[in-house]
Amino acid sequence: MSNALQGRVIAAFGRHYLAELPNGEILECVPRGKKSEVACGDTLEISRTGTGQGVIDRIAPRTSLLYRSDAWKQKIIAANVTQLIIVVASEPSFNDELLARCLLAAHDQKLEILIVLNKSDLPQVVAARAQLAPYTKIGYHVLELSAKQDVAPLLPYLQGHASVLVGQSGMGKSTLVNALIPAALAATREISTVLDSGKHTTTHARLYHLNPDSDLIDCPGVQLFGLHHLDFAALERNFPEFRPYLGQCRFANCSHSHEPDCAILTAAEQGKIDRRRLALFQQISAA
Template sequence: MKLQGLVIAAYGRHYLAELPGGEILECVPRGKKSDVACGDTVEIERTSASQAVIDSIAPRSTLLYRSDAYKQKIIAANVTQIIVVVATEPSFNDELLARCLIAAHDQSIETLIVLNKCDLPQIEAARAQLAPYGKIGYRVLELSAKQDVAPLLPYLQGHTSVLVGQSGMGKSTLINALIPDALAATREISTVLDSGKHTTTHARLYHLNANSRMIDCPGVQLFGLHHLDFAAIERSFPEFLPYLGQCRFANCSHSHEPDCAIRKATEEGKIDLRRLKLFQQITAH
């Protein structure tokens, strides 16, 4: 008999699917190829009391993934909001943040930037780094996960949110504070490397309440956008939109061509210079 389940964990080619009544089965895909994601609704067939085979994946509303020239890595399916977690310490990567926001824009997923560890002295530097994002309409929420996560709760209601960010930003601490029984592992930050040690090896979905879910996934250091063309990336920079189509050349790269409307707007202070440089870095790859 075919059953419908929600994929709540992805461990390589092994998955946990939750049935409507709450029962959880360990699942494997039928066949060698596997493109199942945490958050997928799947049709499964039970093979034993605790195991099943995945027969098919229901149509997805969204699919968040990263890619390079050789392969793609699925992050989560059917999410309505991406929460990019950055922190005052260790320092966060501006380009990684921009790439996450581009991927979200491509799938029409709502975005929220959470600045964690706001109790640390580096808060002003982190605020300055994020200032250009607030100016162009991105929501930025400051909190300290170890002290109080209550400010985040209203943003989670009614959403299937996915938490992404570099290792060490405090995603696991956030999960533990929001869902005390999640037992998400946390580790000490490696101050020598200025990056966190990987603590989550798989994507995991948690139920916050009847209509709100959260997916935690492994810390990412790279977020490839090989699946997006130049125009898609260009449109993902909201501050560029008023100037698109105004450059002298239709195929302007906004890097060196004469009469570039984007560079002119940057010189006039209408576009943040750091954001333009991020765009040039991302599209040059």
């Protein structure tokens, strides 16, 4: 990539991207063709086309790619991240199927995982904590905090990582970002000005620098997280509590839903696998 400019995507608006060069200069970039597969966090090879503008020649090889998909298309979320932080809240109640789907996508890309339970100062935290109990039992780390009061407990988990923040609308994710990065609102306004706000309103993700070693990518709220790109074997393998029982069912093609002598169903009956987690697997794998 020595014969061209190299930049990192820090914001995505439709087919328009902002790429940050090593010297801190920001270029507004567009792909050469109609199809675009650029993600926030990507490293690009760019040719300058004018003042503050460039065209994307190539996407550098990625270390990870977080995306969701259905039978017809895929939605790229972020590239080259090392950690997925899923934000849920005590109020409004969160969708545990969405949580399970996000976890599966993170496992597929071998990302570190942290679940943040926001609004922990509210009385409803007791119910939310109980809803997350099956996750803590199988080894997921859940960090409770109130973004409006103190986000300091989250800082050690961000250090040294390129983290991507996801969550459904209403979980307080924006409050969390603004508390972590006080300049985030100003940065958003600046990005909108550069891209002529109103023309490019579909924002896929935005990258913020926490310090020289740590970055945070914020994504719009998600209500659905398709996993059409993951096959059945990947789904069952990425339910951590299933792993001790895989290969022990009577039938090699066991769906873990109704078959006799299913090791997964037996483990659930014995209380070794949470029944709600099993139901989530059956919902996701049957979709």
